[in-house]
Amino acid sequence: MVDAIRLPPVPDACELCARKAPLTRHHLIPRALHDKGYVQRRFDHRERITATLWVCRPCHDKIHRLFSEKELALTYNSREALLLDERLRTFVEWLARKPAGFNPKH
Numbered sequence: 001m002v003d004a005i006r007l008p009p010v011p012d013a014c015e016l017c018a019r020k021a022p023l024t025r026h027h028l029i030p031r032a033l034h035d036k037g038y039v040q041r042r043f044d045h046r047e048r049i050t051a052t053l054w055v056c057r058p059c060h061d062k063i064h065r066l067f068s069e070k071e072l073a074l075t076y077n078s079r080e081a082l083l084l085d086e087r088l089r090t091f092v093e094w095l096a097r098k099p100a101g102f103n104p105k106h
Contacts, residue, residue: 005049014056015079016088017096021056028052028077030069039073053079058104062091 013020028051033039039048055063066087067076076082083089095104 005046007050008052008054011054014059015053016055016059016082016092019056019096019098019100021100023054024057024060026053026055026060026063029073033069033073036073042074043077051077053082056095058095058102059092062088 007025010023014023029039029043029048034048043051063072063076063082066085076085083092095102098104
């Protein structure tokens with residue numbers, strides 16, 4: 001019997017800024033890189049599929065403005081690693097103080 005791969009459940013709030021807002025799924029290992037050898041050697045199939053964060057649109061947009069897909073796969077492939085980046089951490093801390101419906105201008 002094949003073991004079904006289950007995604008983590010959707011939380012009540014953004015996993016970065018903790019605001020209650022509509023959430024999007026951020027693939028910690030970008031899907032576009034799943035077939036690359038250097039990704040397949042580092043992460044098994046299950047991890048490539050399930051390594052996700054549920055984040056609000058402003059946090060998601062900021063992640064993709066700051067990092068390339070390769071950087072995300074190789075360096076920023078966990079919540080903890082993302083928050084080690086001072087630029088993202090500063091943004092998340094600032095955004096956390098804003099109301100749920102607030103969307104920053106780029």
